[in-house]
Amino acid sequence: MKKGNNIMKVLKLIGVLAVITSLAACGRKAKTGIPDSWESLIEEDYSISYPGDWKLDQSGDSGTNFVLFSPDSSAQGVSSENIYLVSRDWTGLNLNLDLYMEVVDSRFRDKTGDIKVLENKRITTEELDYQRIIYIKKEGIRNLKFEQYHWVVGDTVYVLSFTREESLFDNYQTVGAKIRNSFSLNVENKTETRSIDSLPPLRGTVGNKTETRIPGSWKSFAQNNYSISYPGDWELNNSGLMGTSLILLSPISSGQDQFRENINLLVHDLTGFNFDLYEYAEASESQIKAVTTDARILESRIITATEAPDYYKIIYTGKQGIHNLKFEQYIWVVEDKAYILTLSCEEHQFDYYQTTGEQILNSFSFF
Numbered sequence: 001m002k003k004g005n006n007i008m009k010v011l012k013l014i015g016v017l018a019v020i021t022s023l024a025a026c027g028r029k030a031k032t033g034i035p036d037s038w039e040s041l042i043e044e045d046y047s048i049s050y051p052g053d054w055k056l057d058q059s060g061d062s063g064t065n066f067v068l069f070s071p072d073s074s075a076q077g078v079s080s081e082n083i084y085l086v087s088r089d090w091t092g093l094n095l096n097l098d099l100y101m102e103v104v105d106s107r108f109r110d111k112t113g114d115i116k117v118l119e120n121k122r123i124t125t126e127e128l129d130y131q132r133i134i135y136i137k138k139e140g141i142r143n144l145k146f147e148q149y150h151w152v153v154g155d156t157v158y159v160l161s162f163t164r165e166e167s168l169f170d171n172y173q174t175v176g177a178k179i180r181n182s183f184s185l186n187v188e189n190k191t192e193t194r195s196i197d198s199l200p201p202l203r204g205t206v207g208n209k210t211e212t213r214i215p216g217s218w219k220s221f222a223q224n225n226y227s228i229s230y231p232g233d234w235e236l237n238n239s240g241l242m243g244t245s246l247i248l249l250s251p252i253s254s255g256q257d258q259f260r261e262n263i264n265l266l267v268h269d270l271t272g273f274n275f276d277l278y279e280y281a282e283a284s285e286s287q288i289k290a291v292t293t294d295a296r297i298l299e300s301r302i303i304t305a306t307e308a309p310d311y312y313k314i315i316y317t318g319k320q321g322i323h324n325l326k327f328e329q330y331i332w333v334v335e336d337k338a339y340i341l342t343l344s345c346e347e348h349q350f351d352y353y354q355t356t357g358e359q360i361l362n363s364f365s366f367f
Contacts (some may be wrong), residue, residue, distance in 0.1 A: 292318035
């Protein structure tokens with residue numbers, strides 16, 4: 001595979017690492033000064049310790065391996081300090097830290113208006129070099145400050161992140177640094193090339209994933225080679241409306257509700273086109289930009305699964321008529337067919353519907 005092709009593909013894959021923001025860790029530091037009251041998370045390839053009053057979330061939300069929420073977090077973790085880890089297997093791209101950082105840096109340059117980089121520094125250690133990035137980003141009405149640590153180990157990229165409102169960032173630096181310094185990568189158990197079967201399951205992916213807990217009141221729909229679950233008060237339409245294989249419509253919230261949030265599935269026959277997932281996703285992004293008014297892609301990345309097809313996740317905003325909309329879309333390419341599953345919401349309602357919407361999206365599976 002040519003280096004140029006690698007970089008083009010990595011530019012698509014890197015989305016989560018540029019959008020997901022926060023703190024991180026350094027090499028394999030000794031776990032010094034960790035109080036007895038702290039708890040530990042130990043996985044096959046890493047471990048981390050954290051205060052007993054912090055909340056550990058391993059649900060796989062937004063493709064994370066875990067999120068640690070500080071005690072002052074709201075139920076949604078809003079305006080709170082959090083630390084999280086994202087890891088991705090990029091087998092076949094022949095990445096090293098230098099090539100990977102070229103891609104990360106290009107993403108930061110593309111977002112110069114939104115992001116102010118305060119530090120971007122290579123840290124050299126006896127065991128494993130890493131990159132530390134500190135930056136400020138405006139999200140809505142909040143100014144957030146992030147501290148990120150990036151490693152490339154074999155074919156796997158790890159990003160450990162710490163995020164806080166800029167004005168409160170220094171308040172948590174001490175405890176944040178202790179958590180960060182407790183993080184350890186189990187480099188000894190890794191080889192330069194790792195088969196996908198040797199990786200721990202990525203939470204939040206289709207197939208071998210953390211099970212989506214489907215409430216008893218939910219319904220299920222199965223057809224051909226796939227199934228999906230949805231809340232009992234959502235309406236299923238599988239009449240083929242607008243070329244869809246199915247549409248799931250949210251309940252009407254009021255008489256003035258002019259847009260029903262929905263999830264729809266499109267299936268495209270790719271016979272004879274020889275598209276792989278990367279190529280189809282790239283074409284889909286180009287199409288989004290071409291046909292959606294004021295299209296803005298917020299997130300674009302591959303989700304890797306161990307016992308099911310990988311898929312491409314895209315989150316974007318745009319206008320349709322009088323509506324400002326926000327979309328979360330999953331794309332699979334399976335046996336000469338593309339499956340496009342999309343959550344569509346009015347932009348100001350997206351946060352309200354996202355939790356339920358992602359439960360529905362993550363319930364989708366092939367059989």
